[in-house]
Amino acid sequence: MGTFDWRVIYDNFPFLMQGLLTTVELAVIGITGGLLLGVLVGMARLSSRKIIYYPATLFVNFFRSLPLLLVIFWFYFLVPLLAGRPMGDFFSASVAFIIFEASYFAEIIRAGIQSISKEQMQAGYSTGFTYGQTMRYIIVPQALRNMVPSLLTQAVVVFQDTSLAYVIGVKEFLRSASIVDAREMRSLELYAFIGVIYFVFCFTMSKMSKRLEAKKGFAK
Amino acid sequence: MLSYDFKWSILWTDPYGSWMLEGIWITIKLGLICWFIALILGTLIGTLRVTPWKPFRLFATGYTEIFRDVPLLVQLFFWYFAAPRILPHTWEMYLYKGIPNSEFWIVVVGLSLYTSSRVAEHIRAGMQSISDDQYNAALSTGFTQFQTYRYVIIPYAIRLVIPPLTTECLTVFKNTSLAMTVAVLETTFMSQQVEAYTFHGIEATTGACVVYMVITLVVVMIMGLVEKRLAVPGLITRR
Amino acid sequence: MIEIQNVSKWFGNFRVLENVSETIENGQVVVICGPSGAGKSMLCKCLNGLEPFQEGDIVVDGISLNDPSTNLIKLRQKMGMVFQRFELYPHMKILENITIAPIKVKKMSQADADKKAYKLLERVGIPEQAKKYPGNLSGGQQQRVAIARALAMEPEIMLFDEPTSALDPEMIKEVLDVMIDLAKSGMTMVVVTHEMGFAREVADEIIFMEKGKIIERGTDVSFFKNPKSERTKEFLDKILLV
Numbered sequence: 001m002g003t004f005d006w007r008v009i010y011d012n013f014p015f016l017m018q019g020l021l022t023t024v025e026l027a028v029i030g031i032t033g034g035l036l037l038g039v040l041v042g043m044a045r046l047s048s049r050k051i052i053y054y055p056a057t058l059f060v061n062f063f064r065s066l067p068l069l070l071v072i073f074w075f076y077f078l079v080p081l082l083a084g085r086p087m088g089d090f091f092s093a094s095v096a097f098i099i100f101e102a103s104y105f106a107e108i109i110r111a112g113i114q115s116i117s118k119e120q121m122q123a124g125y126s127t128g129f130t131y132g133q134t135m136r137y138i139i140v141p142q143a144l145r146n147m148v149p150s151l152l153t154q155a156v157v158v159f160q161d162t163s164l165a166y167v168i169g170v171k172e173f174l175r176s177a178s179i180v181d182a183r184e185m186r187s188l189e190l191y192a193f194i195g196v197i198y199f200v201f202c203f204t205m206s207k208m209s210k211r212l213e214a215k216k217g218f219a220k
Numbered sequence: 221m222l223s224y225d226f227k228w229s230i231l232w233t234d235p236y237g238s239w240m241l242e243g244i245w246i247t248i249k250l251g252l253i254c255w256f257i258a259l260i261l262g263t264l265i266g267t268l269r270v271t272p273w274k275p276f277r278l279f280a281t282g283y284t285e286i287f288r289d290v291p292l293l294v295q296l297f298f299w300y301f302a303a304p305r306i307l308p309h310t311w312e313m314y315l316y317k318g319i320p321n322s323e324f325w326i327v328v329v330g331l332s333l334y335t336s337s338r339v340a341e342h343i344r345a346g347m348q349s350i351s352d353d354q355y356n357a358a359l360s361t362g363f364t365q366f367q368t369y370r371y372v373i374i375p376y377a378i379r380l381v382i383p384p385l386t387t388e389c390l391t392v393f394k395n396t397s398l399a400m401t402v403a404v405l406e407t408t409f410m411s412q413q414v415e416a417y418t419f420h421g422i423e424a425t426t427g428a429c430v431v432y433m434v435i436t437l438v439v440v441m442i443m444g445l446v447e448k449r450l451a452v453p454g455l456i457t458r459r
Numbered sequence: 460m461i462e463i464q465n466v467s468k469w470f471g472n473f474r475v476l477e478n479v480s481e482t483i484e485n486g487q488v489v490v491i492c493g494p495s496g497a498g499k500s501m502l503c504k505c506l507n508g509l510e511p512f513q514e515g516d517i518v519v520d521g522i523s524l525n526d527p528s529t530n531l532i533k534l535r536q537k538m539g540m541v542f543q544r545f546e547l548y549p550h551m552k553i554l555e556n557i558t559i560a561p562i563k564v565k566k567m568s569q570a571d572a573d574k575k576a577y578k579l580l581e582r583v584g585i586p587e588q589a590k591k592y593p594g595n596l597s598g599g600q601q602q603r604v605a606i607a608r609a610l611a612m613e614p615e616i617m618l619f620d621e622p623t624s625a626l627d628p629e630m631i632k633e634v635l636d637v638m639i640d641l642a643k644s645g646m647t648m649v650v651v652t653h654e655m656g657f658a659r660e661v662a663d664e665i666i667f668m669e670k671g672k673i674i675e676r677g678t679d680v681s682f683f684k685n686p687k688s689e690r691t692k693e694f695l696d697k698i699l700l701v
Contacts, residue, residue, distance in 0.1 A: 062433075065432060065436035065437075066429055066433065067394035067396075067397035067408065068394075069408055070408055070429060070432065073408070073421070073425050074425045076421075077415075077421035081422070160290075160292070161291070162291075163294055164293060164398070167400075167401060174297065177297075178297065178301075187301035187302040187305055188302040190302075191294065191301060192302065195290050195295075198289065198291055199286065199289045201289075206288075
């Protein structure tokens with residue numbers, strides 16, 4: 001057991017920060033892409049048309065039963081095959097994240113819309129609104145407010161999931177730390193450091209989400 | 221499209237087939253052990269979160285926050301690479317040389333602790349949704365606090381939390397895949413091992429996908445049976 | 460005028476409505492009462508097409524609900540509905556709750572809709588609540604807003620599904636007063652309720668339903684003084700405490 005030597009962090013700070021930046025990039029891509037795709041799939045899960053409902057349900061159940069790690073490997077092999085040429089590990093990882101996280105966002109959105117009582121829809125209909133108008137003015141605004149805490153929680157999950165891109169060599173935060181560790185053998189300081197950084201990020205985001213959840217109680 | 225000839229037979233030809241089987245066995249073992257430890261630990265911590273004593277509550281809250289706000293992979297790396305450094309040198313050597321499959325047990329520590337914090341959250345939510353008056357009713361018949369928790373609150377809470385716990389059980393099995401990064405020879409590791417030897421990555425990875433999907437189906441079925449057995453008429457366990 | 464012609468509705472083995480027939484003339488106030496599960500709410504929701512039914516037909520002012528070419532959305536503009544749990548839109552202020560349908564469906568201007576909404580709020584007695592959110596209002600106030608919201612579309616028929624069942628006793632009167640006022644102004648109303656005082660005061664006809672069937676119907680006098688069926692007598696005994 002040696003003494004702590006925090007210089008390893010100071011010396012490699014730029015390299016580590018580059019890793020953090022990659023993590024943030026990957027997370028932003030995963031969250032935005034996943035959210036957009038998730039909205040489509042989530043709405044499809046509410047459709048009464050079988051040809052829209054079944055593929056969406058299959059998609060969601062398929063990806064939710066698999067480990068993200070495996071999905072990353074899968075796309076790592078699949079993406080160059082479909083594109084006809086190597087696309088780079090960051091690109092494959094991005095595709096994997098967007099598709100995987102979309103299945104989780106889709107469920108949050110579906111649940112959010114279904115949580116609004118049927119009677120609210122009936123109230124809208126009873127004044128002569130169409131389905132589209134009811135959804136647009138009555139259901140979706142309420143559902144969005146309900147969904148925001150879960151969406152934020154999932155965003156934090158995406159941020160943490162980016163660490164898995166490690167396995168295909170993407171130089172995100174965790175891999176940067178392990179590269180430095182292989183060279184300098186200061187595992188404790190390095191992993192404690194990135195642990196603290198991750199903690200600060202995620203803790204702040206989840207506290208913000210809790211405050212939003214408390215604020216949204218305007219009714220009742 | 222890059223040309224690629226599919227060769228699904230690698231999944232069952234020796235030695236690749238038996239590698240996959242060994243990997244599946246490790247996945248199941250790892251998942252079950254971590255799940256049970258996490259259940260016990262998580263129920264304890266979750267209960268602590270709702271007790272009337274502040275130090276217990278603070279401890280439990282801190283516990284949950286730490287494990288939830290750091291990625292699981294980082295936690296595993298910490299336990300595998302960093303934590304042994306804190307141990308006195310002789311202990312560290314014993315860890316690596318004396319215990320067979322030490323990496324498996326290190327993952328058990330990491331994954332169980334992580335999962336227990338998530339279980340704790342579900343238990344806490346379940347217990348908080350039980351009204352105060354249930355608690356008061358039990359106390360008013362002369363129960364101690366401990367008895368109230370043991371006979372009234374916890375059994376009720378367990379039935380309430382079966383659906384979220386089912387999801388958590390599935391998550392544990394999926395998370396076992398992370399053990400591959402610290403050289404635990406489970407399903408995902410083995411599938412990539414097969415890929416390294418045969419260059420048929422898609423078949424190997426798809427094979428592993430099937431394994432996890434089967435595990436998911438089995439877990440969902442078993443938990444469904446458990447839910448039926450424990451169901452109480454009139455108590456809505458599914459939201 | 461509403462004609463209900465041999466309407467039946469079922470869920471699997473469970474028959475919710477059995478061969479229900481009734482005619483409701485313009486300007487009539489019809490009260491439907493009966494034990495829980497009698498199908499009263501379901502019948503009410505069938506009248507404006509919110510719930511489908513498997514057999515029979517409902518004809519509203521000559522428009523058949525079964526006819527596939529019927530525009531249910533336009534039909535619902537002619538019928539207003541008030542729900543047991545008020546169902547105000549929690550994310551909108553009171554004024555918006557009332558004006559949103561006239562603006563989006565009837566394409567009224569914001570200014571006209573606001574003016575109308577204030578008039579309606581005065582009619583139900585709470586103009587000062589216009590800028591508040593439903594969560595800030597009491598149950599009785601919310602239900603009165605719900606009535607104003609339904610009236611904003613200038614319906615010819617008003618449907619009430621147990622409008623006072625979710626209210627504290629002190630608030631029931633303020634809502635019933637609004638409904639009585641509405642009845643006296645000549646509105647065609649179908650009211651599912653247990654409030655027999657209301658029925659005695661303004662109902663032209665009272666219908667007693669049980670298990671999806673109409674057991675008895677009568678004018679307020681005949682219904683209360685000489686109920687024909689045993690079942691009706693039992694029910695009235697239970698709910699009229701004196």
